[in-house]
Amino acid sequence: MIVVMKAGSPEAEVTRVAQELGEWGLIPEKIVGKHKVVLGLVGDTVDLDPLQIQEVSPWIEQVLRVEQPFKRASREYRHGEGSTVVVSTPGGLVHIGENHPVVIVAGPCSVENEEMIVETARRVKAAGAQFLRGGAYKPRTSPYAFQGHGESALGLLAAAREATGLGIITEVMDTADMEKVGEFADVLQVGARNMHNFSLLKKVGAQPKPVLLKRGMSATIEEWLMAAEYILAAGNPNVILCERGIRTFDRQYARNTLDLSVLPVLRSLTHLPIMIDPSHGTGRAEYVPAMAMAAIAAGTDSLMIEVHPNPAKALSDGPQSLTPERFDRLVKELSVIGKAIERWPQPEAALA
Numbered sequence: 001m002i003v004v005m006k007a008g009s010p011e012a013e014v015t016r017v018a019q020e021l022g023e024w025g026l027i028p029e030k031i032v033g034k035h036k037v038v039l040g041l042v043g044d045t046v047d048l049d050p051l052q053i054q055e056v057s058p059w060i061e062q063v064l065r066v067e068q069p070f071k072r073a074s075r076e077y078r079h080g081e082g083s084t085v086v087v088s089t090p091g092g093l094v095h096i097g098e099n100h101p102v103v104i105v106a107g108p109c110s111v112e113n114e115e116m117i118v119e120t121a122r123r124v125k126a127a128g129a130q131f132l133r134g135g136a137y138k139p140r141t142s143p144y145a146f147q148g149h150g151e152s153a154l155g156l157l158a159a160a161r162e163a164t165g166l167g168i169i170t171e172v173m174d175t176a177d178m179e180k181v182g183e184f185a186d187v188l189q190v191g192a193r194n195m196h197n198f199s200l201l202k203k204v205g206a207q208p209k210p211v212l213l214k215r216g217m218s219a220t221i222e223e224w225l226m227a228a229e230y231i232l233a234a235g236n237p238n239v240i241l242c243e244r245g246i247r248t249f250d251r252q253y254a255r256n257t258l259d260l261s262v263l264p265v266l267r268s269l270t271h272l273p274i275m276i277d278p279s280h281g282t283g284r285a286e287y288v289p290a291m292a293m294a295a296i297a298a299g300t301d302s303l304m305i306e307v308h309p310n311p312a313k314a315l316s317d318g319p320q321s322l323t324p325e326r327f328d329r330l331v332k333e334l335s336v337i338g339k340a341i342e343r344w345p346q347p348e349a350a351l352a
């Protein structure tokens with residue numbers, strides 16, 4: 001349920017209403033929007049009569065029920081306003097959300113060695129990326145495939161961060177590694193295979209770094225939003241949703257089916273920022289540019305693109321990785337669409 005306070009409601013009155021509703025056994029969360037203050041109420045609201053809540057204060061404008069099973073993630077919970085995830089990076093604050101320029105995340109699938117990660121970081125930064133991505137802990141289908149260099153790769157990401165000022169996004173696979181990964185990452189990635197790992201979701205929800213939540217390979221949009229709800233419910237409001245393709249019946253030509261229809265669908269259902277990953281979404285470097293362009297045209301807030309200095313030699317996901325040269329050209333191509341929809345320039349406007 002949400003309680004919409006009238007514009008200009010005195011702060012003390014909002015606090016009093018929140019306190020009173022707290023005494024009713026509800027958990028009120030104050031959300032300050034552009035125009036109004038909203039109190040989100042989570043708890044057992046089934047038997048509550050909205051009119052009874054309305055009586056609590058003459059400053060209450062409206063009491064509305066959130067019909068979806070995902071409450072904090074729902075767009076109604078913020079009274080229709082999109083949220084912005086603000087990430088602190090050495091290069092400044094980066095804003096990710098529907099009212100900001102498109103943010104670009106790029107880098108290799110796995111961190112392989114210092115030279116390649118620092119070189120890739122420099123190249124993607126020069127092209128216009130704000131974040132470097134790179135896996136230290138890799139969720140691989142085969143136990144015999146390269147599993148990532150683990151802790152030592154985190155140190156290499158730190159070197160790349162230091163050299164470029166880019167923010168770092170890297171995956172946390174296991175609750176046991178969370179603190180360590182949190183020391184190096186500016187945003188923690190929860191991968192597709194872990195979207196249903198509720199213990200991990202609760203843990204990342206209880207730590208302070210923003211979380212990038214990838215869609216499970218066969219997850220419905222509702223399951224994905226309920227996974228986000230776990231993180232929000234544990235106290236972390238900074239969640240970005242990343243579409244990375246869903247399992248396809250036709251693997252002959254593409255690794256996954258990139259579901260770009262999530263853009264308008266999520267926009268109507270949730271306030272959370274959206275990222276599109278056309279690299280895992282298609283599995284082929286040659287298809288990435290077209291889908292990246294389409295994602296920007298369809299309103300994505302952010303893109304994640306795999307880039308490797310020598311894709312043919314990559315230890316993971318080489319076939320879907322762009323060379324730094326192709327990435328540089330792609331960002332220029334993207335800028336045409338980004339400008340047309342007034343979500344460019346890049347990268348200055350994303351930094352404040």
Ligand code: PEP
Binds near residue numbers: 244280
């Ligand atoms: C990745 O980002 O390299 C990755 C493993 O992604 P996903 O979880 O989407 O497969």
Ligand code: MN
Binds near residue numbers: 109316317
């Ligand atoms: Mn990958």
